[in-house]
Amino acid sequence: MLIKVYNLTKIYNKKRGLFPTSFEVDSGELISVIGHNGAGKSTLLRLLSTNLLPDSGDAWINGINLKNRVALVRKIGFVPETPNLFDFFSVEYNLKLFARLFKIPFSRIEEIMKEFNLLSFRNSKIQILSKGLKQRVSIVRSLLSDPPILLFDEPTSGIDYEMTKEIYRLLKDFHSKGKTIMFTSHRPEEIKTLATRILVLHQGNLIFDGSSQKYFKSKTYEELYL
Amino acid sequence: MMMIIIKMMLKNIITLTLNDLAIAFKNRTMYLIFFIPFFIFLSFKLIDHEETSFQKARIGLVQTEIYTQIILQTIKSADSVFKIFRVSNNEEGKTWLKEKKIDGLLLMSDKNQNSLILIVLKKESYVTISIIQKFAALQKMVEGNNLNWISDIISLQKGGxxxxxxxxxxxxxxxxxxxxxxxxxxxxxxxxxxxxxxxxxxxxxxxxxxxxxxxxxxxxxxxxxxxxxxxxxxxxxxxxxxxxxxxxxxxxxxxxxxxxxxxxxxxxxxxxxxxxxxxxxxxxxxxxxxxxxxxxxxxxxxxxxxxxxxxxxxxxxxxxxxxxxxxxxxxxxxxxxxxxxxxxxxxxxx
Known part of the structure; x- marks a missing residue:
């Protein structure tokens, strides 16, 4: 078991957030977490990425407890909805900064920039890049330490059709390379052919956990989206 | 036509102004608008009122120094205005000044028999001004409009x-x-x-x-x-x-x-x-x-x-x-x- 989540809870203002949630994830799964706005999708991903502290419950990733952030961040690459990069600096500067913190040789930056076609933008400041390109830099940053698990929070939010296709192609590509992926979406149609498993959150509760085929035939799908 | 355009512009300006004020309120900039005047008011309250100048000034007199009788008696008798401290010599007086045990040290002037030198920590301070005012008032009572008893003020803190x-x-x-x-x-x-x-x-x-x-x-x-x-x-x-x-x-x-x-x-x-x-x-x-x-x-x-x-x-x-x-x-x-x-x-x- 790669990820084990047990009664993980985070509640904001006694109403919203994530109510006790438990599930397990095997290595190599491509999971889509779906639900309407405020369903608790981002909260779940932020908890697993150690960006948020849970109110109660626990989780283990690759056998490492959620409390052990310093060890855990090497196992998880988190891509937030809005790219959080140092705007005033170049693409290369941003990647070098994080490579230093991860103690990764700079040769890895060259390698990864080449792989993601970022070499021509290496000296461009983040603030002049399009949202799609910023998202690509953000993904590259999350891959620096080559983590086995990747978490994407609304990876296609606010980007055009072409870039959305590109992001889904990347997800498939990472999956084929053996990465375990969890990503959130509030547009289930888009992930029909992509996810191997779907988790549905509704008002902070996990109401569906199963395969993609099962989900699109289920009452949950009809009730929430049709 | 012109009036309609101006009216529309004014409406937009008002809308945007209200929006800016709402933002200022939301991001708490508005607090400063109230805080700054309130703080200045409070500072004014804390800065000494006129009565404060009548607080006792702590004056150091050097034991070995020979002060003019009239000055000495005047200072001694004005016990509601001055508190007298005796120091053994100039150096001890200066140390006391630095340690803020006294507000001023009085020495007799070499140049003029009836005048004093006032040594203070800092010339431009409320303490110095207060001592000078007190001496001037006392002297006026005793002697009328003669030359000032304090002929020179020396600051221990050097520099302009x-x-x-x-x-x-x-x-x-x-x-x-x-x-x-x-x-x-x-x-x-x-x-x-x-x-x-x-x-x-x-x-x-x-x-x-x-x-x-x-x-x-x-x-x-x-x-x-x-x-x-x-x-x-x-x-x-x-x-x-x-x-x-x-x-x-x-x-x-x-x-x-x-x-x-x-x-x-x-x-x-x-x-x-x-x-x-x-x-x-x-x-x-x-x-x-x-x-x-x-x-x-x-x-x-x-x-x-x-x-x-x-x-x-x-x-x-x-x-x-x-x-x-x-x-x-x-x-x-x-x-x-x-x-x-x-x-x-x-x-x-x-």
Whole structure:
């Protein structure tokens, strides 16, 4: 078991957030977490990425407890909805900064920039890049330490059709390379052919956990989206 | 037609103005609009009223000095205005002055038989003005409009008004970095989720805090060195001077990080920064002009920093004479640093 989540809870203002949630994830799964706005999708991903502290419950990733952030961040690459990069600096500067913190040789930056076609933008400041390109830099940053698990929070939010296709192609590509992926979406149609498993959150509760085929035939799908 | 366009423009201007005011209210800038006048009003209340000048001035008389009888008797009889202290010699008197045990030291003038020399810590202070006023009033009562008894005033703190005011500028720099620059920087990292990104690396929270602290100290020290190079003032013992700049910048940078961590965005940090900046700057800087502020200001770490810099620059003090002051500053620094650590560990507003 790669990820084990047990009664993980985070509640904001006694109403919203994530109510006790438990599930397990095997290595190599491509999971889509779906639900309407405020369903608790981002909260779940932020908890697993150690960006948020849970109110109660626990989780283990690759056998490492959620409390052990310093060890855990090497196992998880988190891509937030809005790219959080140092705007005033170049693409290369941003990647070098994080490579230093991860103690990764700079040769890895060259390698990864080449792989993601970022070499021509290496000296461009983040603030002049399009949202799609910023998202690509953000993904590259999350891959620096080559983590086995990747978490994407609304990876296609606010980007055009072409870039959305590109992001889904990347997800498939990472999956084929053996990465375990969890990503959130509030547009289930888009992930029909992509996810191997779907988790549905509704008002902070996990109401569906199963395969993609099962989900699109289920009452949950009809009730929430049709 | 023209009227319609103007009307539409006015409507838009009003809408946008109201929106700006709503933003100012939302991001707490509005607090400053109320806070600044309230703070000035409070400072005025704390600055001495007229009656304060009638408080007793502590005057030192040298035992070996032969004072004119009429002056001596007048001073002694005015026990509601002066409190007399006897010092064995000039040097002891000066030490007492530096230690603020007395407000002024009286010596007989060599030039004129009936006149006095007043030695004070600082010429441009409310204490000096008050002593002069009291002497003038007493003399007028006794002798009418004769020549002033006090013919000369000597300040122990050397240098002109530029050098005298230098510690205030140093205090301003340290507080500006601590309360304005650092909180805004911390809040910006929170607002843009950059801190979140950094916490996605094996970096420890304490490392981030130390980095912020060091950047605050470096910025302050660079600004002070630059100012020093431009003004070229003698700053007393160089080790003590820079030790206090370091301790002060540590204290206020740690304070600033704590304030920044309390805010969700830069606008809030700016507001909170000013709310802390003014009460730390003004009472300390104005303490020379008001006895009431001198009694309130010691509660502020900025006052201890300001007093220490003054003592090092003008009275040849060293860190060893100022142990209470640097301990106090370090304590405030460590406390706020510790609270910042707790906030970041709890992911407060991150």
């Amino acid at each position: 008004i530029q050098k005298q005011s230098f510690p205030i500028w140093i205090l301003m720099i340290v507080l500006l970095v601590g309360f304005i620059i650092i909180p805004a920087q911390v809040a910006e990292e929170k607002e843009k989720k950059l801190l979140q990104a950094l916490l996605q690396t094996p970096m420890r929270e304490i490392e981030w805090l130390f980095a912020k602290l060091f950047s605050g100290v470096i910025l302050t020290v660079v600004a002070v060195i630059f100012l020093q190079l431009l003004c070229k003032f003698n700053f007393g013992n160089i080790f003590s001077y820079f030790a206090f700049i370091g301790i002060g910048s540590f204290c206020f940078s740690a304070y600033g990080i704590f304030l920044g961590l309390l805010c969700r965005n830069q606008a809030s940090a700016r507001t909170l920064g000013v709310i802390f900046y003014l009460p730390h700057l003004l009472p300390s800087a104005l303490s020379d002009f008001s006895k009431t502020l001198t009694s309130v200001a010691p509660f502020l770490p900025s006052y201890h920093f300001y007093e220490s810099i003054k003592a090092i620059m003008f009275d040849e003090y060293q860190t060893s004479n100022l142990s209470f002051k640097w301990t106090y500053l370090l304590l405030v620094g460590f406390l706020t640093f510790f609270f910042s650590y707790i906030l970041i560990k709890k992911r407060f507003l991150i």
